[in-house]
Structure formats: C-alpha cells, structure tokens
Amino acid sequence: METHVDHVLIVDDDREIRELVSAYLTKNGLRVTMAPDGRHMRQFLEANTVDLIVLDIMMPGDDGLVLCRELRAGKHKATPILMLTARDDETDRIIGLEMGADDYLAKPFAARELLARIKAVLRRTRMLPPNLQITEAGQILAFGDWQLDTTARHLIDREGTIAALSGAEYRLLRVFVDHPQRVLNRDQLLNLTQGREADIFERSVDLLVSRLRQRLNDDAREPAYIKTVRNEGYVFAMPVEIKEARL
Amino acid sequence: MSTRPWHWPRSLGSRLLLILLAGMIVAHLMSFAVLFSERYMSARQVMLGTLETDVATSVAILDRVPAAERPQWLPRVNRGNYQYILGPGLPGVPEMTQRGRDIAERIMEASGGRFPVTVESIPGDGKRVQAHLTLSDGSPLTIDVHPRMTPIAQWLPYVLVLQLLLLIVCCWFAVRLAIRPLVALADAADALNPNAKSQPLDETGPTELARAARAFNAMSDRIAHFVAERVQILAAISHDLQTPITRMKLRAEMAEDSEEKRKMVSDLTEIQTLVKEGLAYARTTSGEGEKASRVDLGSLIESLVYDYQDTGKAVSIVENAGGPLMTRPNALRRMLTNLIDNAIKYGGGAAELSVRRDRNAVVIDVMDRGAGIPEDKLEAVLQPFVRLEESRNRETGGTGLGLAIAHQLALTVGGSLTLRNRDGGGLVAEIRIG
Numbered sequence: 001m002e003t004h005v006d007h008v009l010i011v012d013d014d015r016e017i018r019e020l021v022s023a024y025l026t027k028n029g030l031r032v033t034m035a036p037d038g039r040h041m042r043q044f045l046e047a048n049t050v051d052l053i054v055l056d057i058m059m060p061g062d063d064g065l066v067l068c069r070e071l072r073a074g075k076h077k078a079t080p081i082l083m084l085t086a087r088d089d090e091t092d093r094i095i096g097l098e099m100g101a102d103d104y105l106a107k108p109f110a111a112r113e114l115l116a117r118i119k120a121v122l123r124r125t126r127m128l129p130p131n132l133q134i135t136e137a138g139q140i141l142a143f144g145d146w147q148l149d150t151t152a153r154h155l156i157d158r159e160g161t162i163a164a165l166s167g168a169e170y171r172l173l174r175v176f177v178d179h180p181q182r183v184l185n186r187d188q189l190l191n192l193t194q195g196r197e198a199d200i201f202e203r204s205v206d207l208l209v210s211r212l213r214q215r216l217n218d219d220a221r222e223p224a225y226i227k228t229v230r231n232e233g234y235v236f237a238m239p240v241e242i243k244e245a246r247l
Numbered sequence: 248m249s250t251r252p253w254h255w256p257r258s259l260g261s262r263l264l265l266i267l268l269a270g271m272i273v274a275h276l277m278s279f280a281v282l283f284s285e286r287y288m289s290a291r292q293v294m295l296g297t298l299e300t301d302v303a304t305s306v307a308i309l310d311r312v313p314a315a316e317r318p319q320w321l322p323r324v325n326r327g328n329y330q331y332i333l334g335p336g337l338p339g340v341p342e343m344t345q346r347g348r349d350i351a352e353r354i355m356e357a358s359g360g361r362f363p364v365t366v367e368s369i370p371g372d373g374k375r376v377q378a379h380l381t382l383s384d385g386s387p388l389t390i391d392v393h394p395r396m397t398p399i400a401q402w403l404p405y406v407l408v409l410q411l412l413l414l415i416v417c418c419w420f421a422v423r424l425a426i427r428p429l430v431a432l433a434d435a436a437d438a439l440n441p442n443a444k445s446q447p448l449d450e451t452g453p454t455e456l457a458r459a460a461r462a463f464n465a466m467s468d469r470i471a472h473f474v475a476e477r478v479q480i481l482a483a484i485s486h487d488l489q490t491p492i493t494r495m496k497l498r499a500e501m502a503e504d505s506e507e508k509r510k511m512v513s514d515l516t517e518i519q520t521l522v523k524e525g526l527a528y529a530r531t532t533s534g535e536g537e538k539a540s541r542v543d544l545g546s547l548i549e550s551l552v553y554d555y556q557d558t559g560k561a562v563s564i565v566e567n568a569g570g571p572l573m574t575r576p577n578a579l580r581r582m583l584t585n586l587i588d589n590a591i592k593y594g595g596g597a598a599e600l601s602v603r604r605d606r607n608a609v610v611i612d613v614m615d616r617g618a619g620i621p622e623d624k625l626e627a628v629l630q631p632f633v634r635l636e637e638s639r640n641r642e643t644g645g646t647g648l649g650l651a652i653a654h655q656l657a658l659t660v661g662g663s664l665t666l667r668n669r670d671g672g673g674l675v676a677e678i679r680i681g
Contacts, residue, residue, distance in 0.1 A: 020497035108493035111500045163546040166553035
C-alpha cells in the first residue's frame, strides 16, 4: 500500500480562506502548507518540494501571475499549479494558462470542487510521460491542415476559419497532440480526458474519436490523423509542430 | 390641427424651402407689380398730357383747313392712341367713368370751349372711347381713342421666370447647407455606441455647426465615461463580494450536514450567480468586446450541443446549415448558452437548435416545448431584471439577466434577438445575424 500523501501548498492572502481550504483538504487526506504571500512561498520552496501549488491570482505584492511565471522558470517548473482567479472571466483564464498554470478555478469556489480539481491535475500530470508533457500553454500546435490554439481551445484551418471543439473533444485532441506517435489505450485516454465536473456523463472514447475525426475531416476508413491500433487503442499519426502564438 | 385640409410638410428641409421660396416669390411679385403700376401711371400721365396739347392743335388745324383738304391731314394728326375720323363715328353709350370724364374734359379744355364735345364709350370694344365734336363749318369730327399702354417688352416674362428659377436653386442650396449637418448629427446619434469607440463628428464648418458637433462629441464622451464607470463600479463590487462569498461557502461546507447548511449553500450560489451575471451584463453593455473572426458555425453549434449532451442535458440539433460566419465566437457561444439554459430551466427541460440561412442572414433558433411566454411579455423579458411571475416564485428563479445579456450580445455582434411563441406550444428564441 502506498504511503505517499500528496502535499499541497496554498498561497492566498486571505487568512480565513487559506485556513478553511486547508482544513477541508486536510480532512480529505491531503497534507497542506499555507503561505500568505510570495515571500513565504519562496522561503518554503527553498528547502521543500510539494506535489501541487494552489495560487491566488489577486494578491498584494507579487500577484499570482508573477509568482506563476517565476515558478515555471525555476527549479519547481515541473510542479503543477492551480490558479484561483478573481472571477470567471475569459481574460483571467487565458492569462493564467499562458503563464503556465495547469488549471484554474474561479472564486467563489466550493471546497469540494477545489479538491476534485487538485486530484484531476495530479492524476493528469502523473499519467503523462514527463518527457512529452507540454506544460506551457498559450502555444499553437500545428499538424497537417490544422492548428490547435491551446488558449482559445479551438482549431484553425488553413484559411484561418475557426472550428470549435466541445470540451471533451478538446481534451481528447490535446492528449493525442501532446503524445504524437504513441499508442494510447482507451483507459489512458478516458482518464486523461475526464472532465472537471464530478457528475460528468462521459461519452465513450470511441464515440469521441469518431467525432474528432469528423471535425478534422479525417476519413474514418483511411484516417491520416488518428489511427486505430487493433486491440490496443489509438495513435496520433501526424507530426506535431509547436509554434509560438501570434498575438 | 389635423383637421386642416392642407398639411404642413413633414421635413424641416421642405418647410424651410417653402417659407423661403414663398417669401421671396411674393416679395418679387410685389416689386414687379409696383414697377408695373408705376410705369402704367406715368404712361397714362404722358398719354393724357399729349392728348391735351396735341388734340388742341390737331382740332384747330382740321378746323382751319377746307373740308376737302381735311382727309390729307388726317395721317399727320393721327397718333398711336387716337385717330381722327371725319364723320359722326360709331354709336355708343354715354361714358360715365372717371376715365371718360378725364378724357372729355381734356379734349374740351384743349378745344378752348369752342367746340361742344360729347364722349361716349364704344360697348364691346374694351376701353375704346369716341369723342364727338362739331367743327365750325358744321361738319362732325370724331376722335377715336384707344387708351393702351405701349406693349411691354416680349422678353420680360422670360426674365421673370429665370429669376424665379434662380431663387429656387439658391433656396435649395441654402436649405441643403442647413439641413445636411442636422442629418449628419442624427446619423451620428443613431450610430452612437458607448460600447465601441465611434468616429467623432467633424468639428469644422460654420460656427453653430462646429459648436453642435463639439457638444455632441463631448456628450458621447460623457456617456462612454458613465458606462465605463458603471462597469467599474459593478466590477469592484462583484470583486469585493467574491472574497466574503468564498469564505461563507467554505465555512458552510465545513459545517455539519443539515437543512440549514443546504439552504445557506443555495443562497450563496444565488448571490454568486447574481454577482457574476450582473458583471457579465455590465461588460456586454460596455462592449468589452472580442475581435470578430471567421468561425465555422456548424462546428460551433455542434460543440456546444455536445458539451450539453456530455453533461446529460437534452439538447439536440434539428437543422444545421452551418458554414463560415464572421462573428465574435465567444459572444455567440454565450448568447446560445444563455438561451439553451433558459430552455432547459423554464422550457420543459429540453432544447432544440436549428441553424438556417435566410438570404444573407444566418438565423439560429433555440426552441423548447415549455409554457412559452405571454405575447405581451415577449419583448419585456429581454430587459434586465424582468422576470415572469412564475419563474420569480420558483426555486429555479434566475437572475433575470440571462436574456438581457443575450439580447445585448446580439446587438454587439450586429444581430438581433427576438422571442416568439412556438406553434404547438413552447418558445422560439431567434438570433438573426447579418
């Protein structure tokens, strides 16, 4: 039996929120350390490592975005970051993801939701082979006739027309594109593409794959993008090129 | 006022044109008439004057020359206005007008009272007058008078018409000059959109217009400022509310499970939604807009519907004539989300989508089979915080902002949102773009 207890660092300037979150997470089996600001966070991370950092975006002094960028540049660049944004707003989400956060949660949030997200991020980062993992968001992933905008979460064709993706489609495509030329089995795909909402009604992986093929104009009998590997799963056959987003 | 048989034209332009033209034409005709009558009076004066001196001489000559020589003299004494006839002349009626008396008096005066004169007007021949007198040898002499003006020049009416035309053209130009800036102002006011920084009015031109343009630009700046301020206030309030709401939610979650806790969590969720929607509404009216891009509408609709289906919601596509569309994808998505949420919440739990092309426009219908909305409320519910009684009383009562946000967003993408009751029951929300 595994004895590892996930260690989460919570950085938030509001004492009460910090303590309430900490109490809830501790009650649910996590080890929690609290830091009221960037200075305390740095101090703690000098000598310790954690499994995940929860970072509030609005803080006096260095705000969450600054700290996030700093973490991504330092020795903790592999530590997943979950951003707490001030409001459910596109710009905050986009900025957070561009700064390299793995996920975000809008305030006011429910503690149970935060716990679910933390677990999802941890699961995701552990599932992924680290050498292939793309942590820097805000990039354009180009393959075949398509470009995938990872901040806006949509496809762009050669003429510049946007093709929208559903949440599940995006997550699945993202897993494929992050692991090109690697056979992924259905369990892996299902785990990696699981949505955030706890009560999500999951489509089967096969249905999602067929929808994705349709979206990519991929011929189901002779697929060029997502190939079926009999008895094993699927493989993304197209080479993927990472481009900086043009702003 | 409406009973007047003649209607005052509707537009300021025609009214100004009418006033200017009528005034100038009347003034013009009056001066023409004054000139004309002045000319007439002086011509008459001249005519009567000549009659006096000329007739005296002529009558004296005719009286002196022997009767046989008189016809030879006639051409020399005849004038344009009057001729001499050796004879009793035509029968007439006694002339009683002032004019006739004038003429008779002058002829009598001219003849020095030596010849008795009777003046008669010849009926049926205009103003023709004949003066009968008897020369000293007893033979009758008639002076045939045709009082007439020297004819006015032929070209005079043409000049008059030309002048009137000139007047019309000048008036039209003047009126246009005055009206055009007004039209521009009205256009600018119509196009005024505090959401987008619009082109300011041209502040050059005549002083009054420049002033009006400046005032208008200043006003539109003020409006933009007020709107921005409102958004800022809302944003600040909603932001500052988020921390206490977060704390309360966390605290509620830590509490023991109870009815109290459940109620508190649901109240908090309500407050949270209100804050979020209020901010979203303020943002949409202030048009903190995204850029328009070319979007494949079919995929947008499909992905949206799949997202609903993936969370177990009954949302389906009836018709999807997608194709590319220039629009703001997030605004459109938000609009549709609000309408679909409404259909699910109040419209019987299921929503159907249809996308069709109507000439150049794209029409997206979100339909449900709920109770619909009373006809007289169909427009009102698009206003913020307007809710139907039923939804207000229900547990699910929303913020009253969902439709208002969708309505605002429809306007910002250059489209429209209309609601109508569906044949066979239910509601149709129609988004029309382009």
